[in-house]
Amino acid sequence: MLSVRNLEYRVGKKEILRGITTEFSPGTFHVIVGPNGSGKSTFLKTFSGELKPQHGEVVYDKQDVFSINKTELARKRAVLSQQAELHFPLSVEEIVMMGRYPHFVYKPTPNDHAICSDAMKNMDVEDLIDRDYLTLSGGEKQRVQFARVLAQLSGNGSEFQKYLFLDEAVSHLDLKHQHQLLNIAKAICSQGAVVIAILHDLNLSINYADRIVFMKQGKIVYDLGEGDSITSSIIKDVFDVDARIINPGDGHKPIVVF
Amino acid sequence: MRKLSFRFYYISLAIILLITLIISTRVGAVNLTYEKIFAFIGKALRLSNDVEFSRIEEQVFFQIRLPRVILCAFVGAALSVSGALMQALFRNPIVEPGLVGTSSGAALGAAFVFVMGKTITGAYAETIGPYLLPLFAFLGGFLSTIVVYKLSNVFGKTNVNTMILAGIAMNALANGGTGFFSYIARDPQARSITFWNLGTLTGATWEGVYLVGASTVIGILLCLRYGKSLNALLLGEEEAGYLGVNTEKLKRRIIILNTFMVAIATSLVGVIAFLGLIVPHLLRIMKSSDNRFLIIGSALLGAILLNLADMVARVLVAPSEFPIGIITAFVGAPVFLFMLIANSRKQQKGGFYA
Numbered sequence: 001m002l003s004v005r006n007l008e009y010r011v012g013k014k015e016i017l018r019g020i021t022t023e024f025s026p027g028t029f030h031v032i033v034g035p036n037g038s039g040k041s042t043f044l045k046t047f048s049g050e051l052k053p054q055h056g057e058v059v060y061d062k063q064d065v066f067s068i069n070k071t072e073l074a075r076k077r078a079v080l081s082q083q084a085e086l087h088f089p090l091s092v093e094e095i096v097m098m099g100r101y102p103h104f105v106y107k108p109t110p111n112d113h114a115i116c117s118d119a120m121k122n123m124d125v126e127d128l129i130d131r132d133y134l135t136l137s138g139g140e141k142q143r144v145q146f147a148r149v150l151a152q153l154s155g156n157g158s159e160f161q162k163y164l165f166l167d168e169a170v171s172h173l174d175l176k177h178q179h180q181l182l183n184i185a186k187a188i189c190s191q192g193a194v195v196i197a198i199l200h201d202l203n204l205s206i207n208y209a210d211r212i213v214f215m216k217q218g219k220i221v222y223d224l225g226e227g228d229s230i231t232s233s234i235i236k237d238v239f240d241v242d243a244r245i246i247n248p249g250d251g252h253k254p255i256v257v258f
Numbered sequence: 259m260r261k262l263s264f265r266f267y268y269i270s271l272a273i274i275l276l277i278t279l280i281i282s283t284r285v286g287a288v289n290l291t292y293e294k295i296f297a298f299i300g301k302a303l304r305l306s307n308d309v310e311f312s313r314i315e316e317q318v319f320f321q322i323r324l325p326r327v328i329l330c331a332f333v334g335a336a337l338s339v340s341g342a343l344m345q346a347l348f349r350n351p352i353v354e355p356g357l358v359g360t361s362s363g364a365a366l367g368a369a370f371v372f373v374m375g376k377t378i379t380g381a382y383a384e385t386i387g388p389y390l391l392p393l394f395a396f397l398g399g400f401l402s403t404i405v406v407y408k409l410s411n412v413f414g415k416t417n418v419n420t421m422i423l424a425g426i427a428m429n430a431l432a433n434g435g436t437g438f439f440s441y442i443a444r445d446p447q448a449r450s451i452t453f454w455n456l457g458t459l460t461g462a463t464w465e466g467v468y469l470v471g472a473s474t475v476i477g478i479l480l481c482l483r484y485g486k487s488l489n490a491l492l493l494g495e496e497e498a499g500y501l502g503v504n505t506e507k508l509k510r511r512i513i514i515l516n517t518f519m520v521a522i523a524t525s526l527v528g529v530i531a532f533l534g535l536i537v538p539h540l541l542r543i544m545k546s547s548d549n550r551f552l553i554i555g556s557a558l559l560g561a562i563l564l565n566l567a568d569m570v571a572r573v574l575v576a577p578s579e580f581p582i583g584i585i586t587a588f589v590g591a592p593v594f595l596f597m598l599i600a601n602s603r604k605q606q607k608g609g610f611y612a
Contacts (some may be wrong), residue, residue, distance in 0.1 A: 032383060045589045048500065049499075050496055050499050050500065063329075070504050072502075072504070073503050074500065075502070075504065077500075078499075078500065079500040081496065081497065084493045084494055084497050085493070085494060086492055086493060086544065087350070087351075088345075088346075088349075088350035088351070088492055088547035089491055089542065089547050089611070090489075090492065090546070090547050090548065091546070094489070094546070094548055098490055098493070099501075100500060101486050101487075101489075101490055101501050101502065102501060102502040106486075130319030150499070190346070190365070211551035
């Protein structure tokens with residue numbers, strides 16, 4: 001369980017987050033949507049422990065996030081960002097192994113190597129193992145990064161509550177790999193992890209989310225759980241875009257058309 | 259990327275270093291023979307031997323040649339490791355140890371002593387004179403780095419881009435100061451300033467070896483602990499944070515380690531440019547950008563290359579000496595360019611050096 005209470009974050013006088021209180025529970029696939037500048041990424045950075053809010057608290061299973069040792073936190077919480085840049089050439093193998101850095105002190109164990117190789121298989125990047133990361137295409141890079149994140153969350157037993165956050169992580173991927181990545185995230189979610197993803201595509205969000213949180217101007221303005229359905233007035237209010245919702249029936253999720 | 263292990267590179271470099279050290283002790287104004295060198299060492303270890311050598315030769319070896327060669331190895335290691343650290347910390351390939359003002363500040367301190375030394379020591383010139391140059395060079399290097407670090411540390415967060423810019427400004431300021439001292443200096447003093455800025459290992463003593471040796475070995479052992487964190491930092495500060503790295507603490511510690519290693523080395527031998535920039539790149543081209551490899555590899559390769567350069571400096575115009583900074587630049591730059599070109603031909607397009 002991840003609880004956020006009264007979160008406020010300011011840069012100078014500009015209020016980015018204006019009092020957010022909510023809870024994210026294990027096994028539910030949460031999606032955060034909202035227009036540019038609505039504070040989604042800042043929200044993710046605060047509840048992942050990277051930014052310290054001026055006000056409010058972030059609690060991971062009764063423990064305040066800023067009281068948890070950074071390495072310990074990194075063993076159970078992983079974040080995949082839009083596109084991690086690399087400034088020097090490194091092999092794909094070493095990038096994925098970075099996911100294990102919080103788990104070993106100086107040398108990786110055979111278990112760490114096994115976990116990395118599984119993670120690479122899961123993301124179809126095992127053929128790239130010896131490639132220089134800088135020579136990969138945008139989509140390949142993102143899959144390698146996700147393999148790193150998978151390796152980070154693997155193998156520390158089920159007694160740990162795991163947390164996986166995706167910050168616009170599928171924007172650079174092709175159709176197949178978008179679904180592959182989100183399906184794996186969904187599988188991790190159904191194993192009991194707390195999963196929160198920021199997505200831009202509303203239809204993708206509707207397809208994967210168990211709960212959709214709409215943000216606007218630093219606040220949560222709509223919160224749709226299971227059973228609630230998205231309406232065109234919500235989209236108009238949040239994004240200022242006219243849209244229609246079509247229900248294809250026969251078990252398919254609704255589709256948003258513009 | 260080739261599949262030879264890191265250990266293969268460490269062992270090869272260590273063997274090459276050992277050979278370089280032995281050859282390096284042989285050549286110079288007085289050429290020694292290998293038999294004599296082994297005889298000196300044998301005598302020092304109280305082993306019997308029957309090679310004839312003169313007392314003078316023995317003294318040249320133990321009082322001049324050996325400390326110089328060992329000091330040279332430590333300085334080369336310190337500068338190259340700090341080059342690797344700085345490039346990783348700033349995530350920038352054109353960074354070298356002097357970037358944050360350490361070498362130019364040290365040069366300013368040295369220029370001050372060359373010009374004003376006699377005036378400020380007065381009657382005590384005899385006793386404190388020899389220590390004045392390294393002391394002021396160290397203070398100059400240390401203070402200018404601290405200023406750069408403080409300037410870039412606003413709101414408790416160190417901004418790496420501000421730090422590069424502050425470093426450039428501090429370098430300009432310190433170079434201006436050094437230029438001013440050269441301008442007001444008398445001719446021999448101005449010449450000393452110029453020579454110091456090109457680096458020289460002439461005055462190597464055992465005290466210097468102990469001092470630089472201690473700071474270098476301790477510095478390298480400490481920074482080995484940060485190899486993993488520096489790798490994570492290559493992904494960016496946020497990603498490194500998500501991997502459990504306390505980036506603020508890391509930046510602070512690396513800057514402090516770097517300043518100690520570079521300021522102490524520079525204070526004794528002057529400014530040696532370019533070495534700290536190219537050694538990490540040569541290792542990246544050879545094998546990998548993994549910082550754990552770069553730290554150990556740079557220490558070994560830096561020691562080898564600086565010793566080779568110093569050997570050339572001693573032989574080229576023997577019995578006089580050539581400034582080592584000119585050799586590191588004249589030999590280092592073409593070799594580096596050649597490796598860049600050769601590598602870009604070989605690698606897949608789109609790689610870092612392609």
